[in-house]
Structures are given as C-alpha cells and as structure tokens.
Amino acid sequence: MKAYTKTTYGGPQVLKLDEVARPVTKEGHISVKVHANSANPADWHILRGKPFFARLSYGLFKPKNRVPGADFSGIVEEVGANVGQFKVGDRVFGGTLSEGAFAELKNVPAGMCAMMPENGAFPEMAAVAMAGATALQALITHGKLEKGESVLINGSSGGVGHLAVQIAKAYGGYVTAVCSSKKVDFVRSLGADQVIAYDRKNIHKHAGQYDLIIDTHGNLSFDDYQRMGRRGVMVGFTSMKQMMSLIWRKAFSRFSIAQFTAEPNTADLTTLASLVESGKIKVHIEKIFSYREIPLAISHIERMKTSGKVAMVWDNPSAKTRQ
Template sequence: MKAFTKTKYGGPEVLQLEEVESPLLKDGHILVKVIANSANPADWHILRGEPYFARFSFGLFKPTNKILGADFAGIVEEVSRDVKHFKVGDRVFGESLEGGAFAEYICVPAKVCGKMLEGTGFAEMACVPIAGLTALQALINHGKLKEGESVFINGSSGGVGHFTVQIAKAYGAKVTAVCSSKNIDFVKTLGADQVIAYDKENIHDHHGKYDLIIDTHGNLFYSDYKRMGRRGVTVGFTTLGHMISLLLKRAISKFPLNQFTAEANTKDLETLASLIQKGKITIHIEKTYPYQQIPEAIGYIEAMRTRGKVAMVWEGMEETA
C-alpha cells in the first residue's frame, strides 16, 4: 500500500510517499480502507518532535512509528472476531494518536472509531475526530457545561474552535467568541452570540464574566481565567514556558482549571456524527488536498491561520465510495 513515512524528525519535507506492507488485523481491531484524512496541529508537532519531551512517547532519537497521521474516514475491510459494533462495508471515521492514518489502509482499535451516518461524506467526517472530540470533551466532560450558561471561547475560528462554538450552542449555552477581525463574520455564522476581535481589543484586559472559559488557542494566562471565569479548560499551549507557568499556578490554587488530551471513543464520535446529521454542526473545510500533497497540507496547518479544517482525499475515492 502507499503511505507517507518518516525516518527522522523535521518539517513536511521529511515525509516520503512509498510502498509499505499493509497492516495485519489484530484482536479488537478493524482494518479500514482510508478514503480521506484531515490535518491537525498534532501532526506537525509529532513530525517535528516538538516539544522535545514528547519524543519520550514518539521516539527519542527518531520516530518509532514511521507512518504519520491521526484523523481518517473510510470503509471497513476486515473485522476481528471479537468486534461486534462494526462489520465489513461500514463507513467509519476515527483517530489514531499513535499514527498510521496517512496511508491507504489503517488497522485501529474498534473503540476509537464511530459509524458515519447517512448523508455525511468522507472528507467532512475525516475532519471530525481530534478537533470534534477535543471540543466536545472540553465543554461537556471537563467544562461541565449546563444549558443556559455563558461560555467564553478563545480561538473560535480554527479547527477545534469552530466545533466548540457550535457544540456549545447545541447544548444551550450563550457564547462569546474570540477571533481575528477577518473572521468575525465566519464565527457569527457558527452561532456565536458575541464576537470579540483580539486585534481590536486586548483579551488580557477584558473584564466580562462567564461561567466557563475555553482556550483552544493556548495563550490565556492564569490571571485571565480567574478574572473572567468561574471555571476553565485549556486545550493547548503556545509555548513550553506558558504551559509550565499555567500548570504550576493551577497546582497551588483552588480555581477549577482543567487541562486534558481528548480520548477517542465510539460513544463520543457517534454523538458528534448525530449532531452533524441533525445540522447542529457544520464542518467548514477551508482546503482539500489530494493525498499526494499531504506534506503541503501539513505545512498549511502549521501556519496556524486555518479557518476551520483542512482535508486530504485519496485519489478519486471521495466521489466513488
């Protein structure tokens, strides 16, 4: 099968398209023919081996897993005997944080996949797993969002952010969203009740009061959470220093601030699929690349100016599958 491989850390230029052996089916796993992928910040972090301490998980001196990629959507080719929720021919989507998705086939645990529902396409559903799960779990699992509460979402126009705004509205929240001036109209179409342009107003001086603060961009200070919110969830960090500062202050304070990494599971993935089918979530795909340009897609997402998501489609498959 064709796959994008990496034998050293670096930028998109280290990715090579080559023929490799197809993965073998394992217990508790399904084999999926990949139709589409999406690009995430996690992909370029893993590709570059940054921050450096992440290499203890992904390979200290060189990558442990040669094939990059987390998000995918495709068709089930094989199912292990102990898997009951899926069958051959099912259209599925999911994620593998261990990599392996930027290939024609991927073998993954069944528990990290969900079924695609009628009326949804492979490219759009490939854009859901990491970003959609992060948004859903930030709001519901870790933010404990309740209907009628007010939510402040920093970084509302990107992959995670544009899901977070829509999911918050679907669960009955009043949303104040932060983005650049050029994305105000886009974020309003997502359902935000109020939009703040960070290039017009310094959010570190903002004095609004909210039940829940969600930071998908990763540049809010601990003082911002305490000043504006009753509780908070941070999804990422802009620098290692910022991460250390935030986590240290959280450790010595009673303010309820959560930090987490989203965990894929069938239940949450299928909750997202239902919200999409019902029109509660619309996935905005800013760019779609053919699979041969997966390195270019990674480079585009690394610039961190993406509105919504970036998808990659395996040759001719989205139209015929």
C-alpha cells in the same frame, strides 16, 4: 500499499510516499480502506518532535511510528476477532494519536471509530474526528457545560474552535467567541452570540464574566482564567513557558483549570455523528488536498491561519462526495 513515512524528526519535507506492508487486522481492531484524512496541529508537533518532552511517547531520538496521521474516514475492509459493532462495508470515521492514518489502509481499535451519518461526506467526517472529540471533551467531559451557562471560546475560528462554538450552542450554552477581526463574520455564522476581535480589543484586559473558559489558542494566562471565569479548560498552549506558568499557578490555587489530551472513542464520535446528521454542527473545510499533497496540507495548517479544517482525499471518486 501506499503510505507516508518518516524516519527522522523535522518539517513536512521529511515525509516520503512509500510502499509499505499492509497491516494485519488485530483482535479488537478493524482495517479501514482510507478515503480521507484531515491534518491537525498534533500532526506537525509530533512530526517535528516538539515540544521535546513529547518524544518520551513518540521516540526520543527518532520516531517510533513510521506512518503519521490521526484522522481518517473510509470503509471497513476487514474485521478482527471480538468486534461486534462493525462489519465489512460499513462507512466509518475515527482517529488516534498512535498515528498510522496517512495510508491507504488503517488498522485501528474498534473503540476509536464510529459509523458515519448517512449525510456525512468522507472529508467532512475525517475532519471532525480529533477536532470534534477535543471540542466535545473540553466542553462537556472536562468543562461540565450546562444548558444556559455562558462560555468564552478563545481561538474560535480554527479546527477545534469552530466546532466548539457549534457544540456549545447545541448544548444550550451562551457563546462569546474570540478570533481575529478578519474572521468575525465566519465565527458569527457558526452561531456565536457575541464575538470579540482580539486585534481590536485586548483579551488580556477583558472584564467579561463567564461560567466556562475554553482556550483552544493557548495564550491565556492563569490571571486571565481567574479574572474572567468560574472554571476553565486549556486545550492548547503557545509556549512551554506559558504552559508551565499556568500549571505552576494552578497547583497553588483552588481555581479549576482542566488540561487534557483528547482521545476519540466510539461514544463521543457517535455523538458527533448525530450532531452532524441533525445539522447542529457543520464542519467547515477550508481546502481539500490530494493525498499526494499531505506534506503541503501539514505546511498549510502549521501557519495557524486556517478557518476550520483542511482535508486530504485518496484516489477514489466517492471520497469527495456524499454517498
């Protein structure tokens, strides 16, 4: 089968489209014929082996996993032993940081997948897996957002951010979103109650007060969280120095800032599918690439200027359409 492989750390140019052996369907796993993928910041961080400490998980001197990729959607081709919730022919989506998704066939734990909604397209559902799980877990699992609470979402136009705005509104939050002035109209269209353009107003001097701060961009300091919020969740970070400073300050304070690495699970993915089906969230896909352009898609998101998500489709006419 076709798959992208990597044998060394580096930029998208280290990816090669190869023929690899089909994975064996393990117990508790399903094998999915991949129709679409999506690219995430985690993909290029892992690809480059940065930050360096991440190599403790992904391979110190060279990548442990040959095939990259986290997000996917497709059709179940084979079901392993002790899997009761899926059958051959089911339309599913999911994601995992153990990689392996940039391939024609993905073998994945059943607990990291969910059924696609009837109105969900393959690119759309591939794009919602990691980003949607991250947004949902940031807001609900770790942020404990309750109906009527105010939430500031920093980095509201990107993959995680644009879904976080919509999920927060779906759960009854009052949303103030932070983005560039070029993307204000886009973020307003997502349902944000207020929008702050960071290139017109210094967010590091903003005096607003919020129940919850969600930072998907990763440039807020500990003082920013403490000044503006009652509690916070850090999803990303812009530099090791910034992250370590925040963690150090947090260790000596009672102020609550959660930090986590999202891992999709069936329950959260099912919630996301329901939100898509009901129209409460819409995945904005800025551009769709062919699977032959996966390195180009990763280069595209590495510029960190994307509105919403990008998706990549395999050679299947139904991959681009709802069915």
